[in-house]
Each structure stands twice: as C-alpha cells, then as structure tokens.
Amino acid sequence: MKVSAKPLKKVKLSNSGALSLYFVGCGSAFAKTLNQNNVLIVKGTDHLLVDCGTKCSQALFEAGLHISQVKNYLITHSHADHIGGLEEVQLFGRYVLQQKPRMIITPAYEKVLWEQSLRGGSELSESRPLGFGDLWERLRPGKLKGYPRETFEANLGSINIKMPRTMHFPDSTNSWRDCAWSCAVILDDRVMFTSDTRFDPELVLSYDERFDFDIIFHDCQLFTGGVHASLDELSTLPAAVKRKTILMHYGDNWQDFRDQARAAGFKAWAKEGHSYTF
Numbered sequence: 001m002k003v004s005a006k007p008l009k010k011v012k013l014s015n016s017g018a019l020s021l022y023f024v025g026c027g028s029a030f031a032k033t034l035n036q037n038n039v040l041i042v043k044g045t046d047h048l049l050v051d052c053g054t055k056c057s058q059a060l061f062e063a064g065l066h067i068s069q070v071k072n073y074l075i076t077h078s079h080a081d082h083i084g085g086l087e088e089v090q091l092f093g094r095y096v097l098q099q100k101p102r103m104i105i106t107p108a109y110e111k112v113l114w115e116q117s118l119r120g121g122s123e124l125s126e127s128r129p130l131g132f133g134d135l136w137e138r139l140r141p142g143k144l145k146g147y148p149r150e151t152f153e154a155n156l157g158s159i160n161i162k163m164p165r166t167m168h169f170p171d172s173t174n175s176w177r178d179c180a181w182s183c184a185v186i187l188d189d190r191v192m193f194t195s196d197t198r199f200d201p202e203l204v205l206s207y208d209e210r211f212d213f214d215i216i217f218h219d220c221q222l223f224t225g226g227v228h229a230s231l232d233e234l235s236t237l238p239a240a241v242k243r244k245t246i247l248m249h250y251g252d253n254w255q256d257f258r259d260q261a262r263a264a265g266f267k268a269w270a271k272e273g274h275s276y277t278f
Contacts, residue, residue: 001215007273010064017044019159019188020277021217024049024059026248026270028221028228029081034272035059036081037249039193039217040070046157048072048104050185050193054084063273068092072139072156074104076195077168077182078117087121090135094125102137104154104161109181110138148206149176152183162186164207166197169227176200190278192216196249199233208241214278217270220247222257231257235264242266246276 011022020042025035036053040060049056049070057067067089075083093101105113114132123129132138141152141163152163167175168182176182184203185193189211196219197203204216221228228249237245247261248270261269 002277003271004275008063008275011040011060013042013047013065013069014045015042018277019043019190020275021191021193022275023248023270023272024056026250026272028249028251029079031252033252037195038082041159041187043159044157046159048074048156048159048161050074051076051082051195052085052089053081056085057088068097070101072102072104074161074185075113076185077180078113079196082195083113083117086118090118090122091125094135100135100137102139104139104141104156106141106152112181148202160188162189164203166194166203167200168196168198171198171227186211190214194218196227197229198227199229201237204237204241213244215267215276216241216245217248218245219249222251222253231261239265246270
C-alpha cells in the first residue's frame with residue numbers, strides 16, 4: 001500500500017489501474033475540523049463514491065472535483081454525514097445534467113432511503129410525483145450464499161464490491177439482523193471499509209479469515225458507548241488484525257489518543273485528503 005505524501009490538490013476519477021481510496025474526510029458526524037468520513041474509490045477508468053454527507057460536495061470541490069462528475073454511488077447507511085449530500089446530487093442530475101447518477105443499492109434499502117430521507121425534498125418537484133427511479137439509475141447487488149452474515153455483491157466495471165451487513169444502530173440491538181440498514185464495503189477482496197459500526201469482532205475476524213485483507217479501515221470513536229466502536233474496544237482485537245487496521249471516523253481531539261493507539265499496535269490513523277493505493 002502506498003499513501004500519498006501530501007493531501008491531493010486535484011482529485012481524479014481515473015488512474016493507471018491500481019485500486020485507490022481517497023479519503024474525502026475522516027471525521028465523526030460532529031467533527032468541526034475534519035470533513036465527513038466519505039471515501040472515493042478509483043480503479044482504472046472506474047470510480048465509486050462511498051457515502052455522500054452534507055460536507056462532501058464542498059470538500060470534493062475544494063479538491064478540484066465537482067460532485068456532478070461523480071457518476072457512481074454506494075450508501076452504507078442513512079445518517080446525515082453519509083447521505084446529506086444526496087439531494088443535491090439527484091436534483092442537479094435531473095435539472096442541470098439531465099442525467100441520472102447510478103447507485104448500488106438493494107431493493108430493501110432503496111425503500112428506506114427514499115421513503116425516510118430523499119423523498120421529502122424531491123417527490124413534488126414536478127407536476128407528477130417523482131420516485132427513486134426517476135432520479136437514480138440502479139445497480140442491484142446480488143445476495144451471496146455461505147457467508148457469516150447477509151452479504152451482497154456487485155461489480156462496477158473492474159471493481160468488485162461486497163457489502164456485509166453491520167451492527168450500527170440502534171444501540172439497544174444485539175445483532176446486525178435487528179439493526180437499521182447499514183453495511184461495510186469490501187473492495188476486490190483486499191480492503192475492508194467498515195463505515196460506521198459498533199464493536200463487532202465477528203464482522204472483522206470472520207471476513208479477515210476468509211480474505212486476509214491487506215488493510216482494514218475501521219470506525220473508531222474516542223469514548224466507549226453508543227453506536228460506534230471505541231478505541232478501547234478495538235484495542236482488544238488480535239495483534240495481527242490491529243497491525244493492518246487504520247482508524248477512521250474519529251473526533252476532533254484524536255491527537256490526544258495517538259500514544260494510546262500506537263501502544264495498542266494499530267497501523268495508523270486515516271489521513272483526510274490523502275489517497276491509499278494498492
């Protein structure tokens with residue numbers, strides 16, 4: 001894995017063919033000095049934006065990329081720091097570009113995303129009610145068999161994407177089965193991006209046993225409790241897993257915890273504005 005030496009001044013949607021992740025942001029939902037934990041995947045001429053929060057469009061613009069240039073999306077769950085920018089995307093696509101962006105999405109989550117989040121600002125924009133299909137092109141992932149938990153798969157050009165369900169919210173649930181829709185993203189069977197999740201060792205360990213990931217980008221909260229995995233909880237993972245785990249989705253005060261993370265044996269903290277190439 002190669003990490004860019006400096007934050008990128010100009011983000012591009014194509015490369016020489018290597019799998020690359022660009023961290024639009026690495027901050028938690030309430031971070032003020034960090035952008036939101038959204039990531040742009042690029043491989044050859046293919047690209048995918050995983051999550052599009054309220055700050056995403058501006059953050060990409062400041063890195064030289066207009067949100068209208070992004071054609072492919074995957075949403076891991078329905079919190080504002082992950083979906084808050086989608087209304088801009090869908091309305092700009094319909095009324096300015098006159099072109100639908102594409103979203104990798106299951107029928108079940110499409111219903112949730114539209115009915116509970118995207119419908120309100122878009123359905124009554126014209127003389128007839130609009131639906132999700134009027135604003136988005138769908139790429140349906142298939143459900144895989146023989147996995148430790150519900151897992152979906154899609155291929156976007158040269159990028160293979162697997163989407164295992166995660167245990168995020170509400171915090172009263174004891175299984176991913178009882179949670180609202182949320183998923184991790186596995187890229188080319190090499191990289192796991194957990195997105196937001198509570199501490200769920202079975203998720204990390206079972207999929208790492210299957211794929212032996214190069215890197216795991218893991219949600220990291222700096223206190224214990226609520227709907228995110230904490231640094232203390234993650235520190236109990238096996239040493240071999242921590243050595244390839246990069247912490248992300250953290251708070252503004254993350255530097256106060258650098259020594260603790262180093263002592264626990266984690267690989268690094270995700271760097272906002274940097275690319276990770278495999």
